[in-house]
Amino acid sequence: MAAPLPTVVAAAAVTAVGAFTPLPTVVAAAAVTAVGAFALRSAAARLGLRDSGPDGLGVPRVGGVAIVLGLAAAALVDPDLRALGFVTPVLAAAAIGLHDDLTHSPPALRLAALTAVAALATLMAPALPLGFFGVALAPPLAAAAAATFLVAVTVGFDFIDGLDGLATGLALVTALCAFALTGSPLAAALAAALIAFLVAFNRPPASAYLGDCGSNALGMAAGLLALQAAPNGDLGYASLLVLVPLLDLGTTVLRRLRAGALFAREQAHLHHRLRDLWGSPALATLELVFVAAVGGAGAILAAGGHADRGLLASTAAAALLLYRARSAPPEDEPRRRTAPADPAPADPHGPDPA
Numbered sequence: 001m002a003a004p005l006p007t008v009v010a011a012a013a014v015t016a017v018g019a020f021t022p023l024p025t026v027v028a029a030a031a032v033t034a035v036g037a038f039a040l041r042s043a044a045a046r047l048g049l050r051d052s053g054p055d056g057l058g059v060p061r062v063g064g065v066a067i068v069l070g071l072a073a074a075a076l077v078d079p080d081l082r083a084l085g086f087v088t089p090v091l092a093a094a095a096i097g098l099h100d101d102l103t104h105s106p107p108a109l110r111l112a113a114l115t116a117v118a119a120l121a122t123l124m125a126p127a128l129p130l131g132f133f134g135v136a137l138a139p140p141l142a143a144a145a146a147a148t149f150l151v152a153v154t155v156g157f158d159f160i161d162g163l164d165g166l167a168t169g170l171a172l173v174t175a176l177c178a179f180a181l182t183g184s185p186l187a188a189a190l191a192a193a194l195i196a197f198l199v200a201f202n203r204p205p206a207s208a209y210l211g212d213c214g215s216n217a218l219g220m221a222a223g224l225l226a227l228q229a230a231p232n233g234d235l236g237y238a239s240l241l242v243l244v245p246l247l248d249l250g251t252t253v254l255r256r257l258r259a260g261a262l263f264a265r266e267q268a269h270l271h272h273r274l275r276d277l278w279g280s281p282a283l284a285t286l287e288l289v290f291v292a293a294v295g296g297a298g299a300i301l302a303a304g305g306h307a308d309r310g311l312l313a314s315t316a317a318a319a320l321l322l323y324r325a326r327s328a329p330p331e332d333e334p335r336r337r338t339a340p341a342d343p344a345p346a347d348p349h350g351p352d353p354a
Contacts, residue, residue, distance in 0.1 A: 025078040025185055026192035033070030033193040037201050037208055040065055048102050051209060061101055063168070063202060064214020067193045068094045071221070074189035081185045086224050089121035090217050093154060097216030107263045111155070114216070118150035121224060129227060133236035145235055146227060153226070154219030156245030159252055160288075161215040163271050163281045164206040168198045169289040171218040174241050177296030178229040181303055187225055194218075204282050219245070231303035240302070240314050243295030244270070244288050247318055251325075270325045277328035287324075291317045 044050045044060030051058035068091065075081045096113045099105055122128070128142040129149075137145060161167035172194040179187035201208040210218065222242050230238035239246055248270045256262045274284035294317040301310030 025074045025081065025189050028077045029070040029074040029189040029192040030196040032073035033066045034196040034200055036066035036069040037063060037197055041208055049211065059206060059209050061209045061211030063197050063208045063210040064094060064097060064217055067197055067214055068217050070193035070196070071189055078185050081189060086186055086221065088124065089117055089224065090220050092117045092120070093220035094213050094217035097212035097214070100212040114154055115151050117220070118147040121150055121220070122147045125227065127233060129230065129235035129238065130233035131235065133234060149227065149235060149238065150220060150223040152249055153223035153242045153245055154216055156242070156249035157219030157222065158212060158215040159269055160245050160248045160271060161210055162269060163275065163285050164204040165198055165202050166271055166285045166288060167210055167215055167218060168194055168202045169285060170244055170292050171222050172198065173289060173292040173296050174222040174225055177241055177300060178225040180300060181229040184225065184228060186221070190221055190225070231299060237299050237302045240295040240299040240310070243314060243318060244292045247321065251322070270321065273325040273328045277324060291321045
């Protein structure tokens with residue numbers, strides 16, 4: 001019997017990643033993620049990890065748990081991965097997200113907890129960013145900037161996790177670009193886990209979601225990878241590796257501040273706007289992943305001594321994305337506190353954390 005196409009694609013992609021890094025690392029990450037997601041889907045209702053749906057039996061939100069298990073398995077077989085000091089921050093961020101999946105904790109409390117984890121990750125980091133687009137940063141400022149960056153990327157990934165395969169695809173772009181820059185075993189393991197989950201469970205129509213556990217874990221891991229891979233240790237170029245989540249975070253915060261409702265729940269993110277513009281969630285996802293790839297390519301160009309070209313391409317892609325998103329404003333915008341609050345339509349991937 002011929003193997004299903006998604007299985008073949010996933011196996012080929014993981015093998016390709018494994019050709020440039022220890023094969024047991026990527027095999028462990030991919031296999032445990034796939035098996036974990038498959039097993040957890042059937043237990044999602046008992047665990048309280050099913051998305052709310054009209055029939056009460058929505059899509060399981062177990063992808064994050066499965067990916068974290070895959071990364072943990074890779075860390076067990078690869079001593080280099082354990083030495084990177086990423087395991088504790090990623091697991092802690094995932095635990096905060098899992099708690100929110102189960103209890104819907106207050107956004108402010110969750111943000112405070114993520115800030116503490118980011119501060120811990122900064123203390124554990126082997127090196128801090130040296131500057132921001134060439135402007136030198138003093139050590140105290142560098143530490144604060146790195147922690148702020150990790151929080152921003154983590155929250156940005158949670159905000160952008162609203163379409164099938166989107167957050168997973170964006171994290172995969174970051175992992176692959178970081179691997180191209182550094183050969184990091186963390187990047188290889190994350191890429192393998194993401195490929196397994198994306199191809200088997202999260203491609204449209206998704207049979208499993210990341211959940212807040214997954215978006216938090218991916219955000220923290222992507223932020224740590226971007227800091228590690230940043231050309232010349234520059235925080236500005238690190239931002240190119242996570243361009244789309246940071247763009248969505250920035251536009252969302254500005255929009256909510258203008259409305260005087262920072263913790264509002266809404267459906268006015270970049271992916272919502274592009275979905276309305278395209279009339280297709282899949283095409284919106286492809287556009288956002290393409291812009292992320294341009295940002296990653298910009299960071300790679302900067303590392304190769306072509307920073308001006310990398311910045312020009314990334315800036316142009318970001319500007320075009322923001323222009324297109326602005327041309328298709330959705331109906332659900334955050335409202336000022338003085339106006340009566342209308343309930344927002346349910347987001348199948350869950351509410352924003354803030």
